[in-house]
């Protein structure tokens with residue numbers, strides 16, 4: 554049977570109906586949509602809240618009237634961060650603030666941390682994980698210990714925190730007048746597309762996205778909303794350390810990303826969460842990268858996200874090759890980068906000359 558080709562008028566009617574059904578609600582939501590993440594009078598836990606993005610999120614939510622508990626390892630940094638967060642309070646008399654020192658790579662510490670917070674201020678309404686950091690470097694050059702540390706810090710800490718939080722939330726009834734609880738994870742745009750030099754970090758961050766996708770559905774059972782944020786470069790203290798370790802090639806590949814301050818990233822994330830988005834990005838680069846990777850995740854504004862994904866599919870034909878081209882160009886000019894040394898010198902002849910391959914292992 555031949556494939557039935559719809560007529561031009563059928564297609565026009567289909568397109569007009571789709572637009573009529575989808576565009577007005579988007580416009581309505583843009584101006585009159587309710588805030589899907591009200592925080593005034595709620596208790597929010599923020600892991601990694603002692604610096605960078607986590608601290609900015611904590612200050613912003615404090616300004617919006619939330620009580621805040623921050624978690625990180627270093628008690629000195631926690632104490633000074635807590636003072637800053639407290640100084641931002643909307644209702645200084647009624648909001649409360651607390652800091653817990655814990656190493657969240659350990660399951661038992663995640664459970665203890667949440668328990669301490671429950672005893673201090675009750676069951677949290679929102680748990681937002683920001684703890685994490687990258688140790689950039691070529692995969693072959695990182696030690697097994699560094700590989701493991703990246704997975705523990707970036708993925709295990711989120712997995713264990715979410716596990717402990719959901720279990721606690723299910724043991725206690727919702728606070729009066731609070732219809733839902735929220736889990737918010739922090740990943741990175743490199744969960745959508747990653748580059749040379751981040752291949753211990755990005756897989757762990759991509760796992761967070763998958764956890765968010767799966768838990769979003771599972772937690773419908775418990776009236777818990779699950780979201781995941783995907784910032785691009787954040788000019789944070791952690792980023793400054795990263796820069797000292799980052800291979801030259803990684804800096805070249807990252808080139809097109811302008812970077813944002815922690816405050817700007819926090820604002821953008823909260824804005825997306827207030828709109829009720831599941832996958833939240835913070836700038837246009839994030840939008841473009843996310844649009845290539847929707848999979849089964851719920852779109853924010855589906856017609857815009859779908860249109861953008863078509864554009865990016867075409868642009869990527871060229872851009873994806875340019876990114877790989879940068880690697881080819883680099884190795885041609887500098888040779889294979891060697892650990893602890895500058896690049897090994899210009900490569901002669903074709904890619905992967907036998908001499909150089911051997912040198913790598915000496």
Ligand SMILES: NC(=O)C1=CN([C@@H]2O[C@H](COP(=O)(O)OP(=O)(O)OC[C@H]3O[C@@H](n4cnc5c(N)ncnc54)[C@H](OP(=O)(O)O)[C@@H]3O)[C@@H](O)[C@H]2O)C=CC1
Pocket residue numbers: 600601602603604605606607624625626627628630655656657658682683684685686687706710739740741742783784785786787788789790791792815
């Ligand atoms: N910086 C960037 O360019 C980007 C960062 N991200 C992600 O955003 C989040 C925030 O990044 P950024 O603002 O750079 O943060 P920073 O690296 O500046 O700070 C990290 C925070 O996490 C805490 N932390 C680290 N390890 C642990 C641990 N094992 N247990 C408990 N707390 C821990 C740190 O405190 P302490 O050391 O005292 O424990 C600190 O508060 C991270 O998840 C990061 O991966 C995403 C995209 C880009």
Ligand SMILES: CCCCCCCCCCCCCCCC(=O)[C@@H](N)CO
Pocket residue numbers: 686687741742743746748784785786787792795806807808809810838841842865868869872
């Ligand atoms: C159409 C699609 C365009 C895609 C262009 C791709 C360009 C790649 C940019 C990579 C940016 C990396 C940000 C890293 C942030 C991060 O997570 C680290 N700083 C870790 O902390």
